[in-house]
Amino acid sequence: MGLITAQNIYKDYQVGEVSLRALNDLNFEIEPASFLSFVGPSGSGKTTLLNLIGCLDTPTDGTLTVAGTDVVSLDRKQRAAFRGRHMGFIFQDFNLIPVLTVYENIEYPLIMVQNVPPEERRRRVLSLLESVEMTEQKDKYPDQISGGQKQRVAVARALVTEPELVLADEPTANLDSKTAYMIIELMKEMQRKSGTTFIFSTHDQKIVGAAEIIYTLEDGMIVDRKDTGGNAHV
Numbered sequence: 515m516g517l518i519t520a521q522n523i524y525k526d527y528q529v530g531e532v533s534l535r536a537l538n539d540l541n542f543e544i545e546p547a548s549f550l551s552f553v554g555p556s557g558s559g560k561t562t563l564l565n566l567i568g569c570l571d572t573p574t575d576g577t578l579t580v581a582g583t584d585v586v587s588l589d590r591k592q593r594a595a596f597r598g599r600h601m602g603f604i605f606q607d608f609n610l611i612p613v614l615t616v617y618e619n620i621e622y623p624l625i626m627v628q629n630v631p632p633e634e635r636r637r638r639v640l641s642l643l644e645s646v647e648m649t650e651q652k653d654k655y656p657d658q659i660s661g662g663q664k665q666r667v668a669v670a671r672a673l674v675t676e677p678e679l680v681l682a683d684e685p686t687a688n689l690d691s692k693t694a695y696m697i698i699e700l701m702k703e704m705q706r707k708s709g710t711t712f713i714f715s716t717h718d719q720k721i722v723g724a725a726e727i728i729y730t731l732e733d734g735m736i737v738d739r740k741d742t743g744g745n746a747h748v
């Protein structure tokens with residue numbers, strides 16, 4: 515059984531009198547330890563879909579199973595708990611907490627959502643700092659580091675709870691293309707090391723080739739699926 519199974523997923527948004535179909539009958543299965551991308555132009559439904567997989571929103575219709583749980587049937591509180599246990603998130607605008615240091619930003623999810631003893635917290639944070647090559651900057655604040663470095667910290671923060679799944683909605687949209695590529699490569703390296711599934715969205719054809727599986731969205735529908743093995747670099 516896959517890590518994620520989606521069957522006949524629809525998402526409609528009600529805008530005044532008008533109902534807008536953002537996702538139209540999506541069916542897919544995502545295996546554990548995948549490195550996968552949803553690509554498509556602006557408005558094609560990428561954010562809507564990642565929000566469903568990330569249990570931030572619920573579909574209008576369809577079946578969605580994540581890590582063996584029927585997430586459609588969870589209430590708001592259960593969804594929050596499920597996210598904390600199973601998922602890490604990486605954002606387009608990094609979303610680091612400005613008053614916390616690099617170290618503290620990575621440690622934060624462990625303090626918030628999981629009851630991990632201090633020594634184990636320290637071990638995990640130090641190990642991730644090293645993996646994302648940010649050990650030297652660990653006492654700096656977010657406004658003292660570059661955009662690429664902020665996203666490195668965000669990758670570490672997403673992994674500190676040892677989630678099964680990391681979701682990243684256009685994680686490289688605010689980075690220059692060289693840095694964007696490095697962040698995708700870092701995500702891939704972390705995926706290989708940890709076996710965590712990474713799903714990212716992008717509208718940038720240059721970086722999408724790094725994904726091992728590429729789904730193309732158009733007008734809320736999956737119009738293509740490519741299995742590249744991650745070697746379709748352009």
Ligand code: ADP
Nearest residue numbers: 527529534536555556557558559560561562563
């Ligand atoms: P993408 O992330 O690929 O740019 P989105 O998932 O944000 O696409 O949007 C898909 C479609 O749904 C678009 O037509 C968008 O205008 C619409 N949409 C997204 N969010 C909302 C919302 N909260 N209310 C109404 N329409 C929305």
Ligand code: MG
Nearest residue numbers: 560561562683
């Ligand atoms: Mg979007």
